[in-house]
Amino acid sequence: MAKLDFSPIADTTRRAEIVALLRRAILTGQLEPGQKLNELRISEQMRVSRAPLREAMRELVQEGILTSIPYAGTFVINVAAKDIDDAYSFNKVMDELAIERAWKLRDQRFFDELDRRHEAVKQATRDLDTTRQIETALQLHGLIYEWADNSVLLETWQRLTSRLQMYFALHQRARNEPVPSEDVHETYVQLLKGKDMRAAQRHAREHIDLDFEELLAYARGLEKRASKGA
Amino acid sequence: MAKLDFSPIADTTRRAEIVALLRRAILTGQLEPGQKLNELRISEQMRVSRAPLREAMRELVQEGILTSIPYAGTFVINVAAKDIDDAYSFNKVMDELAIERAWKLRDQRFFDELDRRHEAVKQATRDLDTTRQIETALQLHGLIYEWADNSVLLETWQRLTSRLQMYFALHQRARNEPVPSEDVHETYVQLLKGKDMRAAQRHAREHIDLDFEELLAYARGLEKRASKGA
DNA sequence: TATTGCTAGATTGTCGACAATCTGCTTGTC
DNA sequence: GACAAGCAGATTGTCGACAATCTAGCAATA
Numbered sequence: 001m002a003k004l005d006f007s008p009i010a011d012t013t014r015r016a017e018i019v020a021l022l023r024r025a026i027l028t029g030q031l032e033p034g035q036k037l038n039e040l041r042i043s044e045q046m047r048v049s050r051a052p053l054r055e056a057m058r059e060l061v062q063e064g065i066l067t068s069i070p071y072a073g074t075f076v077i078n079v080a081a082k083d084i085d086d087a088y089s090f091n092k093v094m095d096e097l098a099i100e101r102a103w104k105l106r107d108q109r110f111f112d113e114l115d116r117r118h119e120a121v122k123q124a125t126r127d128l129d130t131t132r133q134i135e136t137a138l139q140l141h142g143l144i145y146e147w148a149d150n151s152v153l154l155e156t157w158q159r160l161t162s163r164l165q166m167y168f169a170l171h172q173r174a175r176n177e178p179v180p181s182e183d184v185h186e187t188y189v190q191l192l193k194g195k196d197m198r199a200a201q202r203h204a205r206e207h208i209d210l211d212f213e214e215l216l217a218y219a220r221g222l223e224k225r226a227s228k229g230a
Numbered sequence: 231m232a233k234l235d236f237s238p239i240a241d242t243t244r245r246a247e248i249v250a251l252l253r254r255a256i257l258t259g260q261l262e263p264g265q266k267l268n269e270l271r272i273s274e275q276m277r278v279s280r281a282p283l284r285e286a287m288r289e290l291v292q293e294g295i296l297t298s299i300p301y302a303g304t305f306v307i308n309v310a311a312k313d314i315d316d317a318y319s320f321n322k323v324m325d326e327l328a329i330e331r332a333w334k335l336r337d338q339r340f341f342d343e344l345d346r347r348h349e350a351v352k353q354a355t356r357d358l359d360t361t362r363q364i365e366t367a368l369q370l371h372g373l374i375y376e377w378a379d380n381s382v383l384l385e386t387w388q389r390l391t392s393r394l395q396m397y398f399a400l401h402q403r404a405r406n407e408p409v410p411s412e413d414v415h416e417t418y419v420q421l422l423k424g425k426d427m428r429a430a431q432r433h434a435r436e437h438i439d440l441d442f443e444e445l446l447a448y449a450r451g452l453e454k455r456a457s458k459g460a
Numbered sequence: 461t462a463t464t465g466c467t468a469g470a471t472t473g474t475c476g477a478c479a480a481t482c483t484g485c486t487t488g489t490c
Numbered sequence: 491g492a493c494a495a496g497c498a499g500a501t502t503g504t505c506g507a508c509a510a511t512c513t514a515g516c517a518a519t520a
Contacts, residue, residue, distance in 0.1 A: 013301075013503065049506070051281060051504055054472090055288045058286075061289070062289050062293055063292055070243045070472080071471080071472055072471090072513095073471075073512095150316045151312070151316045156389075245473080270500090278474085279476070301501080301502055302502080
């Protein structure tokens, strides 16, 4: 018999689809930070009852991109500069760890997948699809976590990813300028293919620095304006 | 006017109470790994409808101590040796990070709180209350995370804590022997009060090693027996 | 004028019932 | 006896309605 690897079929509950829809809306910025989610309105728009919607919202609360206040409502999380800074410095350490763990496990499949994801980023860049560009860049970045062979590390990264994607989408929308067309990931990919682990770690750290610094500056600006307005 | 810091009043939704009840049942081992949670039966026992129960279960699924299969049921997660090993090696790195971040921020309040939590562990040990002993030991350990001033790091620790507590409770119940009565945390506390950060990090790493190694051996034994039985 | 108490509307939390799906058993066929 | 089809029971997923709570606005009071 031919060996066939069937993947589990998709979860076809309304709940799962609602989670996907809401997450996408939040991560792409269609739902803005701080915005309240009106259950009745959303359930009517989605043609779904409130029960699965509420369950979906509970999941996203635990995922860390929604926050709930009993009898008041469920809101998209607010983004403070401190939050971004925390995520950023945490991410730096996690990256070093992931590269270290994944390093010895790199194989041909790893390199192939690396190229595939890199190509996806370049495609999104050519298409001027900023949302997809962020998404694919994070997926490219996530490969080292998938290869690190540690479920807790991977899970932590995935949780962090949600928020990172939200932050970057927010930033992109705000500055509203064409995405950088040059390929900022070329060096990263090459280093991951190379022999110098320390160099790869160092570059990951510095490369992340760049993106985050810009993001941080933007968030700080937001807060300064907010405090003046108040 | 006297300055009074009121803390937010407790969430008094059924959902929140259910979450607390279920979490406690899982972490103390009243609900065993792999066990299925029958919604109807539990809701009847708690005198609650299935809606808030289901929402509570969604939260715990995201928290990582329950797992859900559509139309099949929601189960307490199974504990594989690999999971414990992953949590263990991840925890080592996190600990080093937390100590490093918290080190400069230690103050009198930190030392006081450290003593307070240490005392709580000793009290639980005197009471021969194993569940509480695990709980307080993790709280003692968590102080460095609370002091590290990084929300993501703290949140990650808290998520990990749930599973750690479950693992240790499982272990304790299994070996079914009186808890060690000597104070294994004395050195840890003293080092956190001292001046040598590296020494504190090293001890945290080695101290954790001990507990985990025993736990791992136990889990591996379980799996070996399970594979033979099948 | 500032503060308190009340009311109406909107929104969230909870409930009981129904629909969709799974599981195990029985039945029938070869 | 082996196997597939189909039925019954149990369980999960979803729905619509009701109860509890909050918020904003207005009236009453000092």
